[in-house]
Amino acid sequence: MKKLYALITILLITVGITNAQDGWVTHTGDNRVSVKFPSTPREAVPGSFMAVDKDSIAYIFTIVDFVQVAGIDSVALAPIKTTPEFAAQLKTGMSQSLPDVTLADFKIGTWKGFTSYTSTGVDSKKRKYDIFMFIIGNKMYSMSTIAADGIGRRGMDTFLDSVVVNN
Numbered sequence: 001m002k003k004l005y006a007l008i009t010i011l012l013i014t015v016g017i018t019n020a021q022d023g024w025v026t027h028t029g030d031n032r033v034s035v036k037f038p039s040t041p042r043e044a045v046p047g048s049f050m051a052v053d054k055d056s057i058a059y060i061f062t063i064v065d066f067v068q069v070a071g072i073d074s075v076a077l078a079p080i081k082t083t084p085e086f087a088a089q090l091k092t093g094m095s096q097s098l099p100d101v102t103l104a105d106f107k108i109g110t111w112k113g114f115t116s117y118t119s120t121g122v123d124s125k126k127r128k129y130d131i132f133m134f135i136i137g138n139k140m141y142s143m144s145t146i147a148a149d150g151i152g153r154r155g156m157d158t159f160l161d162s163v164v165v166n167n
Contacts, residue, residue, distance in 0.1 A: 038054075057145055091119065
């Protein structure tokens with residue numbers, strides 16, 4: 001789990017400004033999930049992709065393989081992934097990795113039949129963090145945005161609505 005939190009921290013630290021393009025670009029993360037970005041994403045760290053739009057909203061897509069980062073396979077993950085304790089561990093780890101961000105509790109839900117988690121946060125610069133994650137097998141797919149205070153959710157909604165899961 002520490003590697004997961006370190007990966008997310010590195011990703012958030014590496015958010016920079018990129019040139020925005022018109023239209024959204026489809027990015028295939030692996031053989032299961034693809035998502036659209038406002039411009040061509042760049043790989044910040046292995047498994048994490050990001051792009052920034054013309055309003056300086058950062059869009060981040062990360063794939064975390066629990067077998068690789070924590071030694072937890074889908075069989076071990078299945079009975080714990082829907083528990084409040086697991087969601088609380090996700091929040092605790094992210095909070096430790098992002099000490100400047102105050103995160104709301106992770107809400108557990110179901111998205112397209114998969115266990116999902118949502119949260120929001122804010123940092124000392126009043127930037128807003130919107131986080132959506134879901135688990136398929138032993139992988140967690142995370143879509144996040146970081147936006148300045150006063151910027152609407154339209155981009156986040158477009159980002160989330162673009163997620164495609166292949167069978």
